[in-house]
Amino acid sequence: MTATWFQAPAPVARRVRAFFAPVNRSAQTPVLFDPAQQGRFSLDAPPAPWISLGWIQNFVRKPLSKSAPMLAGIPASPLEQVRETLEAQVSLEFLSWTKLTMALATGSQHMNILAAAIGATASANGAQAVPAVTPQSGSNATQIMLAATDAQEFQVGSIVAVDVDNTGQTGYVGSPVVGAYIRQAIADVDYIRRVTFNVALVSAVSNSGLTLAEPLPGGAPVAGAKVQAVEGFVDREGGSFYHEWSALFVLEGSQGERVFFHYPRLQAAVGAEETVTPLSSKQQSGQSRVLLNGRFIALPVTDPLDNERVVCYRSFLPAANALV
């Protein structure tokens, strides 16, 4: 008789894939991953709003929740257990340096270094910037329409930041990802474009505007948005702002099974740090790869199913035909 099932050994996987999505800080709403509806998604095309951060390494989960026995009787012996604290940490190494991985691996605001105006006073975050230009109607996530004179200010290969002016507002700023929390009004009109995650690489420039190599994370420029050239990125050790992300780590087994680790709320637990790894184990002083370290603390959510407070969901989708 032909077997129609098998006893699956423990999952065998080569690596772990990471996906992140911004928590809506104003509404305090994390992004939830639904393994029933989304469990079989293509790892190369995650469901919105999840953003793939590619493969990661040295992924380590540490449950730090503490339980304690309730003692009763003489001599005292455990009667029940209670959970005293609820805590978990996650650490990993990103295999690339991008706006998003840098931001995740730092404990405070992550800023864009805006192209400096000629003669501007030096600043550690980048000097006063070249004035922003205004997108024209007809712009979308991959095409920014500009006046011909404005378009000439950009080159193929440059990076652009697209967001609104800072007009003295306070609270969470930046779209679609909150980039900072302004406690007191800041004078810099470009501040929101300094902290925005709405950045992309320019692949073509014409008299009518810019074509982007990748869609802007925030989609078409919103009303009032302006465009500025970005030279690079900067973050700082210190500060009081913590980014918050929903995270999904996927481990795909050799038999097609999947293990998901879903953290609805993660905040960086340490400041920016890097790991330096020699490319050749035989030549420790030779070329070395510099990896961004991410270490996060998981914050709790209340599961509406039963009102339990939890910090992580671990889901397992077995391989086809595997006994459970």
Added chain:
Amino acid sequence: MQNAKDSFYMALRTRLATINPERTILLRGAVRPGILVEETEAPMNQLPSDVFVLRWLGLGTDSDLPATMAREQCEIIYQTCGTQSFGGLDRGRSLSEMDEEILAMTVPHHTQKLDFTATPPAAMLTQVFWDEPAFASIVIQRDQLSRTATVLVYSYQEQGE
């Protein structure tokens, strides 16, 4: 374990036909993708050039698992003298091309295990999977460059195997 070996070979052969349809070999009167299993062909004094030859070597098992896992070592041997039109001066490029084809053929690192004793081949329950190829140094013999890439191929034994 034979099903895993057959499935691995057929996966690579199918992928090669897509990656480089021009890499072919005339074997026993038939033109086939340029990849063969040494142990399923007549003994050869010299391996053919510009094709991939799979040679099965080591075998290890782990029987402590719910299903016994087999680990089989596969050497992929390939060699080239370059092309006549360039007088063999392109032999380095030709070998690099074959290196890249091995990398492409081995991705994704798994394939469905098939039973080729049935016609058409019957899908089994598990997947065959493998590590990234480990490339050895180039061996130079006069105008011929050759290289070996080693792949560890894993599979689970199913009922009836």
